[in-house]
Amino acid sequence: MNKEFKDSIIEMNKLYGLPINDKPTDLGVDRLKNFKKILTEEIQEMDEIIKKYENIKNSEMSEEEKLEILTAISDVFGDIVVYVRSEALKYGIDLEEVLKIIMQSNFSKMGADGKPIYDERGKVTKGPNYWKPEPKIKDMLKSKLELK
Numbered sequence: 001m002n003k004e005f006k007d008s009i010i011e012m013n014k015l016y017g018l019p020i021n022d023k024p025t026d027l028g029v030d031r032l033k034n035f036k037k038i039l040t041e042e043i044q045e046m047d048e049i050i051k052k053y054e055n056i057k058n059s060e061m062s063e064e065e066k067l068e069i070l071t072a073i074s075d076v077f078g079d080i081v082v083y084v085r086s087e088a089l090k091y092g093i094d095l096e097e098v099l100k101i102i103m104q105s106n107f108s109k110m111g112a113d114g115k116p117i118y119d120e121r122g123k124v125t126k127g128p129n130y131w132k133p134e135p136k137i138k139d140m141l142k143s144k145l146e147l148k
Contacts, residue, residue: 006096009085021092024141035087042083045076097140105133 003011013020019027049072056065088095111117111127119125 005085006089009082009089012082013086013089018086019090021090023092024144025090025092027091031090039080039083042076042080045072045079049073049076092144094140094144098137101133101136101140105131105136 010020012018019025049069052065052069052072061069085095088098106124108130109116109124109127110129112129117125117127
């Protein structure tokens with residue numbers, strides 16, 4: 001049986017007795033502070049991966065060492081996604097819908113010539129037709145709360 005990711009997160013939250021809200025729900029500042037602390041811990045796991053890279057010259061890295069690093073990176077990315085998706089469920093946020101809106105906004109970042117614009121770090125920057133996703137996210141949340 002092939003479950004949707006969201007369904008697995010619902011099952012996990014139920015199993016661990018974590019909140020599941022089907023409408024957007026304010027859980028207060030303490031919940032958000034705890035989320036930030038835990039997410040920061042997950043992100044800090046990357047420091048160990050960075051240390052591994054720095055201790056091995058890339059040209060001297062064995063295939064096994066590359067695989068270990070890629071495994072560690074995959075684990076960190078996966079843990080972050082699972083944690084964020086679980087937290088969204090606690091808040092009753094339709095994360096899939098939020099992501100659709102954000103992706104539409106990301107596609108609006110293109111330059112006037114239709115090509116992406118990058119900063120010095122390689123991050124895509126906002127082009128002339130960029131629109132912020134927050135108003136559409138707000139409208140989506142309002143509709144879930146049945147607010148006018």
